[in-house]
Amino acid sequence: xxxxxxxxxxxxxxxxxxxxxxxxxxxxxxxxxxxxxxxxxxxxxxxxxxxxxxxxxxxxxxxxxxxxxxxxxxxxxxxxxxxxxxxxxxxxxxxxxxxxxxxxxxxxxxxxxxxxxxxxxxxxxxxxxxxxxxxxxxxxxxxxxxxxxxxxxxxxxxxxxxxxxxxxxxxxxxxxxxxxxxxxxxxxxxxxxxxxxxxxxxxxxxxxxxxxxxxxxxxxxxxxxxxxxxxxxxxxxxxxxxxxxxxxxxxxxxxxxxxxxxxxxxxxxxxxxxxxxxxxxxxxxxxxxxxxxxxxxxxxxxxxxxxxxxxxxxxxxxxxxxxxxxxxxxxxxxxxxxxxxxxxxxxxxxxxxxxxxxxxxxxxxxxxxxxxx
Amino acid sequence: xxxxxxxxxxxxxxxxxxxxxxxxxxxxxxxxxxxxxxxxxxxxxxxxxxxxxxxxxxxxxxxxxxxxxxxxxxxxxxxxxxxxxxxxxxxxxxxxxxxxxxxxxxxxxxxxxxxxxxxxxxxxxxxxxxxxxxxxxxxxxxxxxxxxxxxxxxxxxxxxxxxxxxxxxxxxxxxxxxxxxxxxxxxxxxxxxxxxxxxxxxxxxxxxxxxxxxxxxxxxxxxxxxxxxxxxxxxxxxxxxxxxxxxxxxxxxxxxxxxxxxxxxxxxxxx
Ligand SMILES: Cc1ncc(C[n+]2csc(CCOP(=O)(O)OP(=O)(O)O)c2C)c(N)n1
Ligand code: SF4
Ligand SMILES: [Mg+2]
Numbered sequence: 001x002x003x004x005x006x007x008x009x010x011x012x013x014x015x016x017x018x019x020x021x022x023x024x025x026x027x028x029x030x031x032x033x034x035x036x037x038x039x040x041x042x043x044x045x046x047x048x049x050x051x052x053x054x055x056x057x058x059x060x061x062x063x064x065x066x067x068x069x070x071x072x073x074x075x076x077x078x079x080x081x082x083x084x085x086x087x088x089x090x091x092x093x094x095x096x097x098x099x100x101x102x103x104x105x106x107x108x109x110x111x112x113x114x115x116x117x118x119x120x121x122x123x124x125x126x127x128x129x130x131x132x133x134x135x136x137x138x139x140x141x142x143x144x145x146x147x148x149x150x151x152x153x154x155x156x157x158x159x160x161x162x163x164x165x166x167x168x169x170x171x172x173x174x175x176x177x178x179x180x181x182x183x184x185x186x187x188x189x190x191x192x193x194x195x196x197x198x199x200x201x202x203x204x205x206x207x208x209x210x211x212x213x214x215x216x217x218x219x220x221x222x223x224x225x226x227x228x229x230x231x232x233x234x235x236x237x238x239x240x241x242x243x244x245x246x247x248x249x250x251x252x253x254x255x256x257x258x259x260x261x262x263x264x265x266x267x268x269x270x271x272x273x274x275x276x277x278x279x280x281x282x283x284x285x286x287x288x289x290x291x292x293x294x295x296x297x298x299x300x301x302x303x304x305x306x307x308x309x310x311x312x313x314x315x316x317x318x319x320x321x322x323x324x325x326x327x328x329x330x331x332x333x334x335x336x337x338x339x340x341x342x343x344x345x346x347x348x349x350x351x352x353x354x355x356x357x358x359x360x361x362x363x364x365x366x367x368x369x370x371x372x373x
Numbered sequence: 374x375x376x377x378x379x380x381x382x383x384x385x386x387x388x389x390x391x392x393x394x395x396x397x398x399x400x401x402x403x404x405x406x407x408x409x410x411x412x413x414x415x416x417x418x419x420x421x422x423x424x425x426x427x428x429x430x431x432x433x434x435x436x437x438x439x440x441x442x443x444x445x446x447x448x449x450x451x452x453x454x455x456x457x458x459x460x461x462x463x464x465x466x467x468x469x470x471x472x473x474x475x476x477x478x479x480x481x482x483x484x485x486x487x488x489x490x491x492x493x494x495x496x497x498x499x500x501x502x503x504x505x506x507x508x509x510x511x512x513x514x515x516x517x518x519x520x521x522x523x524x525x526x527x528x529x530x531x532x533x534x535x536x537x538x539x540x541x542x543x544x545x546x547x548x549x550x551x552x553x554x555x556x557x558x559x560x561x562x563x564x565x566x567x568x569x570x571x572x573x574x575x576x577x578x579x580x581x582x583x584x585x586x587x588x589x590x591x592x593x594x595x596x597x598x599x600x601x602x603x604x605x606x607x608x609x610x611x612x613x614x615x616x617x618x619x620x621x622x623x624x625x626x627x628x629x630x631x632x633x634x635x636x637x638x639x640x641x642x643x644x
Contacts, residue, residue: 043642050453061449062450067437068450220435220458224414237430
């Protein structure tokens, strides 16, 4: 089925298709329509929507509902994303599946509420305190926003981790044609649960090797399980024993790091014989696609590397695809991901960086390609 | 089931200082579970951060030790996801009224069926005894070395004004009454609040010439008076006294998850 809708509605519909049955949020531009759509769709699907008193509470409510067995989502922007960080950390610590949509707007602080930005890419990775691993996705195209939303839920469930879906004001508000797949035309994943009636409490390590996500019970399965925000032992109870803390830290990190190959999704176009490669993600990547296509028409060998999984960062695929070719990073911030690209490629790269609320156009990228070649 | 079945005995001895009132509240809570015969698998027990927050380690049910001030927000998610289950929250005075004050008034406003017990030990116990929204004026704490000037919240009035439909207050000096009050609040359908005046002789008492739990419990006894006895006293005799009892019970207001079920039906989702 084809449907014309803005990105915010696109995400909401895909979430329902993925099995999301609980949403808690707090209004903020440019993400508000996402919550509004969920408030209309969820009760129809037998699910629950609540507007909480703030973003801290919304993040808490989705964690509570996830522990009670639901697939859950919350959505926000700018200052609201800052407020969610405390409990994103809790979801990392307790290993709770949650999807967080952050529609990026100009910041810091109240910033540019109605203008796009990609200034939160580092906050998505490192926003909460303490060592942690996390997954963040940056879709660019209307169909992809739908499928990546479903993938966000699947990854959250499979890896028992918060998954951050990053959009920006342009993607969230632009009405576009979406090919909505038939129900059943996509895969959905559910968290692994322990069988009922097991006689054990050490679920954080039960059946788990380094690299595996945990198999934890939901509430009300009869396990009297304890979910703990302090560092905890294999049974979930507070501990400061360095050996036990080490083990849990390692398990939490490895479940994402060791599965990077499965989590990475990249769109790599015409890079093989390219002289210059544009690195762009989110809405900027659409200008990137146009610029590269135009350059090719003009006889310039340009290519595109577009990460759809931004975190964990695709360093290996990027290194393998790009090698020593010239790279132009284009992003709507002061060059935040450029540093990651440089780290991955172990050299300096140039780029187009804009943090003034205006998009990066195909012409700007094309101009830069011409300078570089 | 015995009340001891609701205690994770393998986690004992507990974390609290000898003589701390928090243990008295734990006892009252699990005795209320026993009296009501609640099944552990149908019970979610959620706490914030503080000495009071450590209680979730010891209650043998579906438990969650969350973040400072926000257990009610987690509990709201749990209750909305599984409205047929019992959801109990234990919070401290700092947890519920300072950092969590916003969640407190909004949970009360919604009248969602969560049973809240606030252990009001008049101080931030866990962090070494700093002033809280309920520390009496003139009291010395780690952060009010010249005496506290902050006015207090009256938890009962605050809860009623915010919309809680069952509101009571007790003290750890009256464990039997406390148990009965908690049991009654657990039977209520809607948002219930029980404030328990408790002792932190270690981090409040010692700074205020009450060096042990006995002295501090005596002080609590003289500070508090049951509501029915207070009715016979003159206003000047009640100066500075904290009343105990049930202050509000409204059985008519609709509960939040029931209202949401009606929304689901209206939207055609609850087949
Ligand atoms: C966001 C945040 N701020 C501060 C703290 C530090 N902290 C831990 S417990 C506590 C106060 C606890 O006081 P109360 O809620 O009255 O509980 P009690 O220990 O007295 O039972 C504070 C400030 C924290 N854990 N998290
Ligand atoms: S510090 Fe105070 S509240 Fe905490 S356990 Fe000790 S006596 Fe109890
Ligand atoms: Mg306290």
